[in-house]
Amino acid sequence: MNSTQKQEIAVLGSGSWATAIVKILSENEQVAIHWWVRNPETAEHIRTYRHNPNYLSDVEINPARVVHVSSSLPEVLAPARWVVVAIPAAFVKEALSSTTAKHWLSKKVVSGVKGVIPEEHLLVTQWISREFELAEENMAVIAGPCHAEEIALERQSYLTIASLNLAISEEFARLMSCRYVKASPFDDLYGVEYCAIMKNIIAIACGIAHGLGFGDNFQAVLVANALREMKALIDAIYPLHRELTHTSYLGDLLVTAYSQFSRNRTFGNMIGRGYSVKSAQMEMKMIAEGYYAAKGIHEISCHYGVHCPIMEGVYRILYEAAPAKKIFDKIRESMY
Known part of the structure; x- marks a missing residue:
């Protein structure tokens, strides 16, 4: 399979959970990962040394899958079909402020965030859907039980991918499944996100x-x-x-x-x-x-x-x- 046939996935965030998600996705030969790391120095370190210096630093980044690490959010979003948001809820609005609806056009968005947008009383999926004019049927969430640290250790883990659109859940669950992670589709988007x-x-x-x-x-x-x-x-x-x-x-x-x-x-x-x-x-x-x-x-x-x-x-x-x-x-x- 050549690179043009791969699923282009943007991962936004540079914390432990974002790093764990990159590690899981990098197990899949069908993906090409574009990773947004806000700090330019951290992004350069990852490009040079193939690991995140601040979180899960023992995880080696696979250069065959992580094809692009950048501190430019529009640049990372441009080629992506899927966007995984793994930024703390308190900072989502600020982090995404450099983008508009055109940057998110036709994308499927998966939230790995466990929080409510401050002052908005909205889930992250609801806020992104409203802010960037995305259909809620194109939104999904990643739920556990799963700790990033155990992903780093490659211990058997389980994920739930929840969406109003079960086809979205099923497709992304396949992308997030590997030898140490079993990801299952589910249809209760809001219940899973609130829990x-x-x-x-x-x-x-x-x-x-x-x-x-x-x-x-x-x-x-x-x-x-x-x-x-x-x-x-x-x-x-x-x-x-x-x-x-x-x-x-x-x-x-x-x-x-x-x-x-x-x-x-x-x-x-x-x-x-x-x-x-x-x-x-x-x-x-x-x-x-x-x-x-x-x-x-x-x-x-x-x-x-x-x-x-x-x-x-x-x-x-x-x-x-x-x-x-x-x-x-x-x-x-x-x-x-």
Whole structure:
């Protein structure tokens, strides 16, 4: 198969998840990857040394698949049929500000972002669809359970590719499947995307609980109650018959709540141990998406009138400096 027959895929972002996505796609002989790396020095380093110096630095970039690394976003978008967005939600608007609808014309967009666009109360797929005049049927999301660090280690992992258009899900799932990743298509775009956002808030709650000294018994009940909260809010926003025992919902929640690689759990643990939000953020090299998600989900749950005591408690701790111990005493009494 010559290069003109390959699937041209743009990957936007240079963090650990973007790097993991590049690694997965580079296993597929049918793709040619165009990678947008915002920092020109980082882009030059990747071109020269074939690895990301800042994230998953042990992952060697395959030059036969990653054909173009650039800090020019329009340049990276131009040849792509698919665009994978892997930029933290808080920075998506700024990062994509150099582009217009013409740069996104006829493209299929896959979001690997786990967050709400600040002040917009919109999912990343919804915002991109509106901003760049793309049909929602051409949008998809990548969900776990999957940590970038385990992709780097080539441990068996599972992904869900969700879209309103099942043909889109099926096609991209094939591109994201390799010897250590099984990607499956799914049709609940918004349910999967909202769950991927909320599970980061729950992981912060689990980390706070651990930092406060609560044990495994408490955390198990915390996660069970959190799953009910997630279902209540999703059903209010986007009613659909869905079983949250599906891998893309429950599996993603569990790995983020319990894993040693979960940056959101790590961030929450620091808060529970007495760190201020600012000091915890400064100490962590990577962004904990759940911090930004807590504010967005708080505003959305208020809008829909859905009571979510665990996620509301995380919001109050992070944004109103409410004492973590006091908040978790209330959460403990509300759970069953």
